Amino acid sequence: MASNLIPYKHLFPSKFKRLLKHNPYVEHLEKLTKNRVYRRNQKIVLVQGLKVIKDIRDHGVPIKSIGVTAELDPVNEDAIKYPANEVLRNPDLFPAENYYLATIDVTRKILGTEARPAGHELWAEVPFPQHPFPEKKQLDRVLVLDKVNDPISLGMLVQTARALGWRAGWLNSGTVDLYHDKAVRGSLAATLWWPTKTGQWDDLRQFLDEYELTPMLADVERKNGVEELSTREEGKEGEPHGLKIWNWPAEVERKMPERVALVVSSLHPNLWKDEIPNDFLRVSVPTVDANRLSSPIAGGLLMYEINRILAAKEKGPKAV
Known part of the structure; x- marks a missing residue:
């Protein structure tokens, strides 16, 4: 050679x-x-x-x-x-x-x-840099990426996750390679340093049970017809903020989970019923209209807001 x-x-x-x-x-x-x-x-x-x-x-x-x-x-x-x-x-x-x-x-x-x-x-x-996957006690937030097949979107999501302290991820099959040249460039090489596990939905379910994480699927905001939990703060009704969470199991108390697996999928919502478990909580960021946000934007907003809400819960009795 x-x-x-x-x-x-x-x-x-x-x-x-x-x-x-x-x-x-x-x-x-x-x-x-x-x-x-x-x-x-x-x-x-x-x-x-x-x-x-x-x-x-x-x-x-x-x-x-x-x-x-x-x-x-x-x-x-x-x-x-x-x-x-x-x-x-x-x-x-x-x-x-x-x-x-x-x-x-x-x-x-x-x-x-x-x-x-x-x-x-x-x-x-x-x-390939080698990273041990964090143990359960070290991990209370995980970003799950499903069918994110655009490497630039993947890179942006991983870069944001690392910047916001989401220390590890899960990649479902159909998600682009972390080492794709566009993903590495799009993340400013953050994909090189992000520990991940990979697998199918059944593997993810087992992982969520083992780590005691509640899955929350990033969804388009539903304007009506669902029973939801809103984390909107009182006195701030003028502009979109907070989270909306719905699809609660009957036996689950309606409060923000303390251990979260945020699922971001690039699959069109019309196809979710055939792919994504229907018992996952749904979560969205309120918007002025109901247009679907791109995966990197929605994922970044949700990770930031989940961080804020969990930090507020740790500080005291302020309800979320």
Whole structure:
């Protein structure tokens, strides 16, 4: 595989080897970007950008290779701009097994044109980071993603979940790969650090029982015809806020659960009856109209509001 890697000895440090466009290693890197099965079998993900690479380094994840985008024959060192020059000048600050140089055309081939790599882009090849899934006592909120097949939406949901302290997730079958290149970019690499479990609905049910979590399905607001619990605060009737919760089992007290599994599905609600258990609580954020919010927006609003309500319950007798 390495026979077509040509050391470039003028200007560039000797440890950097030039990748040619038609090269088996370039094909390997392309497959990491585009092929989920190949990526899973290799247990390697390709990431983009200096900040992400620094985060990976600082987490102690070994870096298999680093690629620097630089033209074939720069006039002088000043022709190589940030962030490429950061690694070229200080490669020892970015420990890796291998260091590569690539023209912008080769980098686009590796990362894909949708990645919009700059002329001095960085990328790195790293093994999947390993995360232990939190124990029950460490976890009172879990985000469950069902049929979220848009990688950008997945990335936004995971980034928001981590930012709001939802420390782990569950991925139902049909949900896109956490290591999809668009998911990694869309989450600013948050998908690399988010512990998850995966499975079918029956597996999820068993997990919910084991962790004593109450499932709440993000739904479109129902304006009437349902018996609901509203967490709207008194004196704030003018604009949408709070949560609406309904579909209560007869034996369950109508109050905000203390241990929550928020289920966000990209499946159209008309198909839920064939897929999603009908005994899950339903939850929505009140809106001015009944238009369905996108999954990332609805999920983010619900996670934030659930956090607020649970924090208020811990502080004292203020009812929710």
